[in-house]
Amino acid sequence: MPEFFALFSYLLVMIITPGPNNLMLTASGANFGVRRSLPHLSGILLGNAAQFFLCSLLLAGAAGVLEPVRKPLAVLGCLYLLWIALKLARASAPGQRRIGKPVGFVGGMLFQCVNPKAWIMVLNAAVLFMPTGSQWLGALTITATAFGIGVPSLLCWVWGGDRLRRWLGKPRALAAFNLCMAGLLAGTALWLLYGELWRPAGTVA
Numbered sequence: 001m002p003e004f005f006a007l008f009s010y011l012l013v014m015i016i017t018p019g020p021n022n023l024m025l026t027a028s029g030a031n032f033g034v035r036r037s038l039p040h041l042s043g044i045l046l047g048n049a050a051q052f053f054l055c056s057l058l059l060a061g062a063a064g065v066l067e068p069v070r071k072p073l074a075v076l077g078c079l080y081l082l083w084i085a086l087k088l089a090r091a092s093a094p095g096q097r098r099i100g101k102p103v104g105f106v107g108g109m110l111f112q113c114v115n116p117k118a119w120i121m122v123l124n125a126a127v128l129f130m131p132t133g134s135q136w137l138g139a140l141t142i143t144a145t146a147f148g149i150g151v152p153s154l155l156c157w158v159w160g161g162d163r164l165r166r167w168l169g170k171p172r173a174l175a176a177f178n179l180c181m182a183g184l185l186a187g188t189a190l191w192l193l194y195g196e197l198w199r200p201a202g203t204v205a
């Protein structure tokens with residue numbers, strides 16, 4: 001029970017706090033509403049669940065196998081975030097249209113492969129909380145716990161963005177919000193990129 005409480009606390013903090021997924025969902029909720037953002041949210045949940053399950057199940061060799069490719073994937077993910085931030089900022093410019101369409105299910109799922117925060121969360125959870133025996137049960141427990149926390153947490157971020165729509169009806173208000181979200185996304189990407197490029201070799205987080 002103490003081990004599960006520690007796992008629950010760790011995952012809650014990592015999932016519900018601001019990060020690339022949550023910021024993108026908030027922007028999506030504000031621009032497209034909850035319903036049109038659900039495929040994006042579902043893709044995040046499924047992609048993250050696959051990460052948790054596979055990394056936990058293959059813990060014995062996962063860290064060594066993934067370490068050589070983790071940094072290039074993380075850098076690619078940061079560059080993708082900067083591109084999303086640029087799209088948000090350009091959508092906020094005078095005379096520009098709103099963002100064309102939200103991120104879809106496949107896009108949300110595949111982004112987890114290059115999401116630096118997701119990899120840090122997944123690998124740390126596998127290293128710290130995977131039991132020595134019953135690997136299938138341990139992997140399922142970690143995955144189910146993360147999924148159970150992720151559903152309400154991500155919905156809160158989408159719902160929060162959607163609730164802002166009533167105050168973002170005017171073009172200038174929406175432009176200001178999108179610029180703010182673009183700045184936060186860009187700042188997050190640069191911070192994660194800094195952590196990846198200057199992270200001591202051989203460490204997970």
